[in-house]
Amino acid sequence: MLDMNLLRKEPEVVRRALQQRGEDPAPVDVILELDARRRNILGRSEQLRALRNQVSKEIGRMADEAAREAKRAEMRRVGDEIAALESELREVETQLEARVSELPNIPDPRAPLGASEADNVVVREVEGSLPSPRFTPLPHWEIGTRLGIIDFERGVKLSGTRFYVLNHWGARLQRGLIAWMLDLRQRQGYEERYLPFMVKSHVIYAAGQLPKFRDNLYHDAEEDFWWVPTAEVPLTSLHADEILSADQLPRLYAAYTPCFRREKMSAGRDVRGIKRGHQFDKVEMYAFTKPEDSDHYHQKMLADAEETLQLLGLTYRVKLLCTADLGFASRLTYDIEVWAPGVQEWLEVSSVSNVGDFQARRAGVKFRREPGAKPEFVHTLNGSGLGLPRTMIAILENYQQADGSVIVPQVLRPYVGTDRISSP
């Protein structure tokens, strides 16, 4: 949610932001109009309320019954007027909020200007430690099927397209990765949280997934429950409507959750393999910081995500997203892509974003610099650390051997329980 004061005082900043994102700036004018109407109606209704409050007190003290009844009749009319104004006010406020809540965040000036994802900027490429193979690497769906660790057919039997079953070492590899990543996050200073996988609609809203991205979410038809599309959603509201003290900041969290996405936007894309499923696992990093510290923790979070790939020995690159590719809530985002030689593709395994106060404003997360000081909104940051299926793809494809087996990366061996996967 953008600050209404910013919209009033510097509407051109918001218009420019929308243009940079490739969106229509027209809603800004609609919003300013609604805001002016809101304040006009509010002023009139409050004046009448003040009058009624005052006269009501007088009525309570009056002795003369005739005068009393006259005042009562007068206040009945005032009451009707207030009711009319307030129903008008509610309508305007509903529209205003709907419009403002659909505005995306203002891009950071450091986000490169661009028209599409083609304008994202590669800021660094880091070579992994693995020797290049002397054979043509297979894609992970071949490796997984041959080893019997990924069962696409039974996934489809149970739940249809974009689902799969992991068998034995496949399941253990994923579970080991999750446990290892959570332990790594802890060493890096993040506190682990186990979270609800279904949340109320206000929680989805606070993270910025509603109202705009309703189509990509699974929703329980009978109750007000939404399946989380990422742990970022419940983490955003972990401190909703709280005022933290300055010494409680920063708060760094890590959480494992499955993620559920309808993928309506990418129907027919990436249907092969495990790259894009309706259900996938992820370890997420999240931070609440003072505004002046968010840049620092953005860099830390990026470095922490990168360390994951370094420890796995994988080749990756870091991209700075251009204004057109930036997520709805984000001001500045780095994507980390890992090289997968089987599918011959850079796979996005992490997205690390500084959201500024955008989500904090929606969720109502504030802090006080010192006792008695006026509460301010915190900044929030989120980063994948990492998405599991794509990390699995990278491991299977990079660590595959000529004989069809897959070496388990050194750091994962205690977690997975084997050095090499050569059969189910």
Next chain:
RNA sequence: GGAAAGGUGGCCGAGUGGUUUAAGGCGGCGGUCUUGAAAACCGCUGUGGGGCUUUGUCCUCACCGUGAGUUCGAAUCUCACCCUUUCCGCCA
């Protein structure tokens, strides 16, 4: 799913239609006293919206779980809902 009790400020807790401008206490902050601290005493101490010939120790509105209603006036009365706790039932 059934029954009962309950939901008031950071916390505890009083408050059944108008001196409530939400008592009182705890906690927090500041001060007096003290070499320092404690104790004692004094003062301050919620959030959000709106306004401006005075940006202020300013004016005003809203908020006592949520929403609707009754009333000139609601924390207080009515209705619906939500949540919490305890017990019973079912259950991993």
